[in-house]
Each structure stands twice: as structure tokens, then as C-alpha cells.
Amino acid sequence: MIVVESLVKSYNQTRVLHGVDHAQSRGETVVLIGPSGCGKSTFLRCLNQLEVADAGRITIGGITVEGGRPPGTKEERELQRRLRMCAGMVFQSFNLFPHLTVVQNIALAPAQVKGVSPRDSEALARELLAKVGLEDKAAAYPGQLSGGQQQRVAIARALAMKPEVMLFDEPTSALDPELRDEVLRVLRRLTEEGMTMIVVTHEMQFARDMADRVVFFDSGRVAEAGPPEQIFEHPQLERTREFLSKVAKR
Amino acid sequence: MLAGVTGVAGQTRAADTLDAIQQRGELRWGADAEGGAPYVYPDPDKPERMVGFECELADALAAKLGVKARLVQNQWDQLVPALQRGNFDFILNGLELTPENRQRIGMSRPYFVYAQQIVTRREAVSFARLDDLKGKPVGVLASSVAQRITEKAGGLDLRIYPGNVESLRDLKARRLDAVVLDLPIALHYAKPDPTLTLSGPPFAPGFYGIGVRPEDKALLAALDKAIEELVQDRTVERICRKYGVWDATQDRLREYRPDAVAASQRISTLREWPKYLPLLLRGAITTVELSVLAMALAVVTGLVLVLMRVLGFGPLRWLARGYVEVIRGTPLLIQLFLIYYGLPEVGIRLNAFAAAVLGLGLNYAASEAENYRAGIESIPRGQMEASLALGLSRWQALRHVVLPQALRLVIPPVTNDFIAMFKDSSIVSVITMVELTKVYGMLAMSTYDYIGLGLMTAAIYFALSYPASLFAHWLERRLRHDRR
Ligand SMILES: Nc1ncnc2c1ncn2[C@@H]1O[C@H](COP(=O)(O)OP(=O)(O)OP(=O)(O)O)[C@@H](O)[C@H]1O
Ligand SMILES: [Mg+2]
Numbered sequence: 001m002i003v004v005e006s007l008v009k010s011y012n013q014t015r016v017l018h019g020v021d022h023a024q025s026r027g028e029t030v031v032l033i034g035p036s037g038c039g040k041s042t043f044l045r046c047l048n049q050l051e052v053a054d055a056g057r058i059t060i061g062g063i064t065v066e067g068g069r070p071p072g073t074k075e076e077r078e079l080q081r082r083l084r085m086c087a088g089m090v091f092q093s094f095n096l097f098p099h100l101t102v103v104q105n106i107a108l109a110p111a112q113v114k115g116v117s118p119r120d121s122e123a124l125a126r127e128l129l130a131k132v133g134l135e136d137k138a139a140a141y142p143g144q145l146s147g148g149q150q151q152r153v154a155i156a157r158a159l160a161m162k163p164e165v166m167l168f169d170e171p172t173s174a175l176d177p178e179l180r181d182e183v184l185r186v187l188r189r190l191t192e193e194g195m196t197m198i199v200v201t202h203e204m205q206f207a208r209d210m211a212d213r214v215v216f217f218d219s220g221r222v223a224e225a226g227p228p229e230q231i232f233e234h235p236q237l238e239r240t241r242e243f244l245s246k247v248a249k250r
Numbered sequence: 251m252l253a254g255v256t257g258v259a260g261q262t263r264a265a266d267t268l269d270a271i272q273q274r275g276e277l278r279w280g281a282d283a284e285g286g287a288p289y290v291y292p293d294p295d296k297p298e299r300m301v302g303f304e305c306e307l308a309d310a311l312a313a314k315l316g317v318k319a320r321l322v323q324n325q326w327d328q329l330v331p332a333l334q335r336g337n338f339d340f341i342l343n344g345l346e347l348t349p350e351n352r353q354r355i356g357m358s359r360p361y362f363v364y365a366q367q368i369v370t371r372r373e374a375v376s377f378a379r380l381d382d383l384k385g386k387p388v389g390v391l392a393s394s395v396a397q398r399i400t401e402k403a404g405g406l407d408l409r410i411y412p413g414n415v416e417s418l419r420d421l422k423a424r425r426l427d428a429v430v431l432d433l434p435i436a437l438h439y440a441k442p443d444p445t446l447t448l449s450g451p452p453f454a455p456g457f458y459g460i461g462v463r464p465e466d467k468a469l470l471a472a473l474d475k476a477i478e479e480l481v482q483d484r485t486v487e488r489i490c491r492k493y494g495v496w497d498a499t500q501d502r503l504r505e506y507r508p509d510a511v512a513a514s515q516r517i518s519t520l521r522e523w524p525k526y527l528p529l530l531l532r533g534a535i536t537t538v539e540l541s542v543l544a545m546a547l548a549v550v551t552g553l554v555l556v557l558m559r560v561l562g563f564g565p566l567r568w569l570a571r572g573y574v575e576v577i578r579g580t581p582l583l584i585q586l587f588l589i590y591y592g593l594p595e596v597g598i599r600l601n602a603f604a605a606a607v608l609g610l611g612l613n614y615a616a617s618e619a620e621n622y623r624a625g626i627e628s629i630p631r632g633q634m635e636a637s638l639a640l641g642l643s644r645w646q647a648l649r650h651v652v653l654p655q656a657l658r659l660v661i662p663p664v665t666n667d668f669i670a671m672f673k674d675s676s677i678v679s680v681i682t683m684v685e686l687t688k689v690y691g692m693l694a695m696s697t698y699d700y701i702g703l704g705l706m707t708a709a710i711y712f713a714l715s716y717p718a719s720l721f722a723h724w725l726e727r728r729l730r731h732d733r734r
Pocket of ligand 1: 011012016034035036037038039040041042043
């Protein structure tokens with residue numbers, strides 16, 4: 001489903017990703033952990049082309065994009081767009097569109113990108129709202145919702161494009177602890193339904209319970225990867241152990 | 251009464267300006283050297299030096315008073331108010347000895363006999379008399395005898411110009427069929443031009459005199475005496491001949507007898523508002539039409555510019571940026587002149603209204619583009635990223651996500667620009683548009699009621715801009731449903 005080969009990315013002169021390889025099969029949930037600044041966000045942003053990698057190759061759902069330079073031709077831009085449609089992204093800061101209602105937020109992309117009729121896209125939006133437990137907020141504006149509710153709408157918005165893969169970049173970090181569970185519940189449900197997901201998070205309990213595989217990122221490389229029991233109970237590397245004990249103390 | 255009013259505005263003056271002139275050893279005379287040949291104009295060979303028959307006459311008068319003469323440059327149609335403010339001692343610049351002028355200010359005995367002349371393009375049918383010009387576009391100098399005579403004749407499509415050079419240029423550019431102007435100017439500018447011709451005989455002769463403040467009785471007497479001597483000893487004739495403006499009619503100077511001057515009467519335009527307000531309102535309609543059309547052009551062009559900058563690549567982006575910088579870095583006045591007088595040289599001939607809309611609109615477009623850009627840049631990056639991540643194109647993201655949010659932010663600065671435009675639009679009078687401020691200026695010139703007309707004009711401007719401001723507030727509030 002996802003194949004990443006030797007992904008390299010630098011900002012200015014500093015190299016952030018040092019040739020990352022990653023492969024993930026359909027329905028697998030991967031939790032990405034690692035210290036701050038190690039390149040987790042950059043990795044996700046490269047996957048859905050918000051950043052163009054300097055080198056390497058990304059394949060998602062059969063669509064392959066090579067790193068190197070921003071898309072120049074029309075075909076390259078079209079390819080980039082198709083890859084993005086395959087990979088839904090949920091941001092730490094929600095990034096809902098404040099001038100649109102909840103339903104409009106969700107229905108916008110299907111209507112504009114896929115040309116779904118207004119009636120169908122709205123029906124789809126309401127269906128997804130029900131799924132994240134917010135059917136009664138359809139007509140509200142994002143500014144009228146709590147953080148947890150906003151993040152659930154953001155998930156519904158990404159799901160509306162029917163992506164093959166969902167990428168979550170610290171979806172609960174901006175939330176008060178008591179609001180995190182309602183978002184994590186939605187993530188659990190998606191995992192159970194067989195969605196292919198990469199979740200960057202510091203929620204270790206979620207990782208233990210739901211991850212098929214945990215990947216420990218350090219200094220722009222995959223340092224260690226394996227099933228949660230192995231990473232949490234028997235980490236191979238000293239750095240991993242250190243990181244886990246730090247997170248546990250928090 | 252008048253003395254008190256002018257004394258407040260001007261610098262402190264001695265009891266009579268004549269004393270002041272003698273004390274400082276210098277007389278200051280007001281004139282307009284812009285397009286002022288053969289009266290007063292910069293010497294083509296040595297532009298820092300002023301020449302002209304009035305220039306030499308001023309020197310001759312100063313010699314008679316035992317002082318030096320110094321020219322104070324002032325826009326021609328504002329000479330009388332500037333005199334009353336005390337900017338200079340007297341006006342010596344083709345000021346006609348009309349009953350109106352004699353009521354407002356003190357007028358000396360004449361130093362020159364002028365007449366009116368019709369000028370046309372050489373290849374055109376000749377118009378020998380004003381009656382031949384009915385329905386034709388005809389240019390005259392603002393507040394001149396020509397304007398008064400042509401207005402009285404009626405039926406002409408009159409265009410009012412700030413200077414004669416501009417009207418003659420528009421005649422050549424075929425915006426006008428004829429220009430009516432003082433004979434000396436026609437002789438100086440139009441006669442040597444092979445494409446123009448003096449059409450029909452001179453008509454409506456009259457006198458030029460020197461204008462002084464009404465209370466300067468001693469100065470007036472001294473000037474009268476000096477002029478009389480200069481006429482008698484043929485100094486005036488010698489000077490006029492030098493500039494090619496002497497003709498047989500000048501003999502009338504010697505036979506001049508001053509008529510009794512009618513007593514001055516003050517007009518209160520406020521009391522007579524039913525007469526003046528409609529005239530001002532007609533000017534206001536032009537101001538509104540102009541501002542609304544120019545703003546529409548600015549808002550749309552500004553959007554195109556900002557999209558070129560945000561979505562475009564290399565050259566397009568560079569072009570949009572260059573446009574904004576050049577327009578913002580050059581005066582609107584020059585831009586208007588280039589559009590109105592410059593474009594005809596390359597074959598694009600716009601009427602004054604179109605040129606005004608284009609000039610104001612393209613100028614404000616630069617400022618609107620900057621407003622939009624500031625608005626777009628203040629929308630968090632996450633909005634664009636979330637849109638792109640959903641598969642929207644950059645254009646779709648701008649159109650559906652960024653611009654609608656930026657719209658609310660740019661309403662206040664755009665409204666401010668619109669209100670500023672109402673007021674800025676008065677500058678287009680330089681390309682012969684008669685809008686509210688110009689109507690005010692013309693009425694004030696003829697009634698001298700600057701205060702009454704000023705209050706009415708200001709009230710009209712306010713009545714126009716305040717609703718625009720209220721509308722903007724309402725719109726801004728209506729679009730603010732995303733408050734947190
Ligand atoms: N736009 C950018 N320009 C320059 N440097 C950047 C940019 N974005 C990220 N970086 C740098 O790249 C490195 C990796 O950043 P990234 O956001 O991917 O880390 P992260 O693992 O997500 O960290 P965190 O846990 O704090 O979110 C950091 O050192 C960061 O300073
Ligand atoms: Mg991050």
C-alpha cells in the first residue's frame with residue numbers, strides 16, 4: 001500500500017530526512033514516535049506532497065512520485081494531486097475552514113475535486129459526521145466547536161475524499177487531556193475498520209493497543225521498528241529506551 | 251470688512267501696500283507663467299529667466315515706483331483669491347477690466363487692449379463666428395473672458411481647461427473643433443503652428459488692467475499714474491512690439507476714461523442655495539460616477555494583479571510587482587497627463603471621462619492589489635496546506651478557502667480607499683473634467699463666497715462618503731460568523 005524508498009529532505013542546508021525507507025501493507029496501523037525535531041512531521045508532509053522530497057520515491061496506492069524537484073508539467077501536477085487524494089491528512093492544529101459550516105468544510109473537496117453533486121456531497125458529509133458522532137453540529141461554524149469536536153470534523157473532512165491512507169500528525173497534542181479520548185476513539189474505530197494509517201503521536205497507550213507496528217524515528221532515520229510489545233517491552237537501542245522513559249515520566 | 255478678512259489670512263501688512271512696497275524696495279506681482287506666453291513665460295533659451303511683455307511692464311512699473319519687481323507664481327484661475335490672501339501686491343496677468351472684477355477688487359486703468367480669437371485646425375471647415383460653433387466641442391481657459399463669452403453665447407459643447415497649451419493640444423488631437431482664446435495667445439502659440447489657423451476676425455475687444463486689493467487706494471493711484479505715463483511715453487508700445495502683440499486697436503488705451511464703478515455687493519450662496527446647490531449636485535453626480543467606475547476598475551484590476559503574483563510564475567509575477575511599484579512611486583497627476591495628453595500621440599484618443607476613470611482606476615488598482623496581498627498573507631498557512639492536502643488545486647484553494655477569508659479583512663482598507671477616491675477624484679479637473687470640486691471652484695470664483703459654497707460642498711462630500719463607510723461596517727459584520 002505504502003512504499004517509501006530512500007527519502008531525503010533538507011531545509012536550506014540542514015538535512016532533516018536521511019534516506020528513510022518504509023513499507024506498509026493495506027489495513028496496517030503504524031504509530032510513529034520519536035523525539036521532537038527528528039523529522040516525523042516532515043516525513044508525513046513529504047508523503048502527501050506538502051513538501052517535495054529532494055530524492056527518493058514514494059508510492060501510495062499504486063501512484064509513484066519521484067523526489068527531486070517540484071512538479072513542472074501538467075502531468076506531474078496531476079500525479080501529485082492524485083497522490084494527495086490517496087492520502088488524507090489530519091493536522092495537529094485542525095486547520096478547519098472558519099468561514100464554512102461543518103458540513104461545507106467536509107463537502108467542499110468532494111464537490112470541487114471530484115465533481116460530486118451538492119446533494120450527494122452534503123449527504124456524504126452528514127454520514128461522516130454521524131460516524132465521528134457530530135451529526136447535530138452540521139450547521140455550526142468551526143469557531144463554535146470545542147477542540148476535540150473540531151479535530152473530529154477535520155478527520156471527517158479528510159475521510160470525505162475516500163483516501164487509501166490516513167496520515168495523522170499529533171492529532172491530540174493541541175487538545176486538553178479530557179478532550180483527547182473522543183478523538184482517539186475515532187482513530188480506534190478507523191483502525192478496526194481496516195483503514196491504513198500512519199499516526200504520529202505521544203499517546204503510548206494508543207500505540208500499545210492499536211498499532212500493528214511502532215516505528216521509532218531518530219535524527220531523520222528509522223532507528224527501530226517492530227510490534228508494540230517488542231518496542232515497549234524489549235527495545236533494542238539505548239536511545240529508544242531513553243526516549244520511552246522520558247515519555248513515560250510525562 | 252474685507253480688509254479685516256484678508257488681513258487675517260495674509261501676512262501682516264502696512265496700512266497701504268504702497269508703503270510696504272517702498273519699505274521693502276520690492277514689488278511682488280502675481281502671474282501664471284505656465285503656458286503664459288507672450289505675457290509671462292520662461293525664456294526658452296534660459297529657462298530660469300522669465301520674459302514676456304507683462305514681465306517687462308512690471309519692470310517698467312517698478313522703475314517708476316523706484317523699486318525692484320519680483321514675480322510670484324500662482325495658478326491663473328486662483329489669482330484673485332491669492333491676491334486677497336496677501337500672497338502678492340497686485341495681479342498683472344491678463345486680468346480683464348470686467349464689471350465683475352471691478353466689483354471684487356480694485357482695477358487699474360488698462361495697459362493693453364485684447365480681443366477674442368477662434369482657432370481651428372487648418373484642414374477643418376472654418377468657423378468665423380461663435381454661432382458657427384453651436385454643438386461643437388470648444389475649449390476655453392477656466393475663468394477667462396472666453397469662458398464667459400462662450401457661456402453667454404450658449405449652445406456650445408464647452409470644455410474648460412486649466413491652461414491654453416492644453417486646449418490647443420486637444421484641438422490638434424481632435425478632441426476639440428475650436429479653441430476660443432485671447433488674441434495675443436493665439437498669435438503666439440497658434441499662428442506659428444502649421445496645423446492650426448486663426449479662424450475669422452478677432453471679436454469682443456476689452457481691456458487688461460492691474461488688480462489690487464480693494465483697500466489699497468494709494469497703490470491703485472500710483473499704478474494708474476505710472477501706467478498713464480508709460481502709455482504716453484510709448485514704453486508700453488515698445489514692449490508690446492517686441493513681443494509682436496501691438497496692433498492698431500491699442501490706440502484705444504490713450505482714450506480710456508474710467509467709468510463709474512458699481513458698488514460692491516456680497517453674495518450669500520447659502521441664502522440662495524436653491525440656485526447653487528443643484529449646480530453643485532450636478533458636479534457631485536460626475537464625482538460619484540467617476541469614483542464608482544474607477545473603483546470598480548481598481549478592485550478588479552487589483553485582483554488580477556494579486557492573482558498574477560500569487561499564482562503566476564516568473565515573468566507574470568515580476569510584471570505584477572513592477573506595475574504596483576511604478577504606479578505607487580509616481581504621482582497620479584503625471585499618470586493622468588500621460589493618459590490624457592500622451593496616449594493620443596500613439597493613436598489612442600480617450601475622452602476626458604474615460605481617461606479620468608482609467609487614470610484613477612489603474613492608480614488605485616496598485617493600492618488594492620497591496621490590500622489584497624496583505625489580506626491573503628494574514629490567512630494562516632495551514633488553510634492553504636489543508637486545502638492542498640485535500641486535493642484542491644492552488645486556484646481552488648484560493649478561490650474557496652483563502653480569498654473568502656481575506657475578503658473580510660480587506661473590506662476596511664478598500665472602503666477607506668473608496669472614500670479617499672471620492673476626494674482624490676477632484677484632481678481630474680486638470681484634464682477638463684468638471685466634477686464637484688471644480689464646480690465649487692468655478693462658483694467660488696464668480697461669487698467669492700468661499701465659505702458658504704465650501705460648507706455646501708463639504709456637506710455633499712460627507713453625505714456621499716459616510717453611507718459608504720456605514721455600508722462597509724455592515725458588510726464586515728455580516729461576514730463575521732467565524733468569531734471564536
Ligand atoms: N519549513 C521549515 N524550514 C526549515 N526548517 C524546518 C522546517 N520545517 C521543519 N524544519 C526543521 O526540520 C527538523 C524536523 O522538523 P519536524 O517538524 O519534521 O520534526 P518533528 O519530528 O515533527 O518534531 P515535533 O515532535 O516537535 O513536531 C526540525 O529541526 C525543524 O526545525
Ligand atoms: Mg511535528
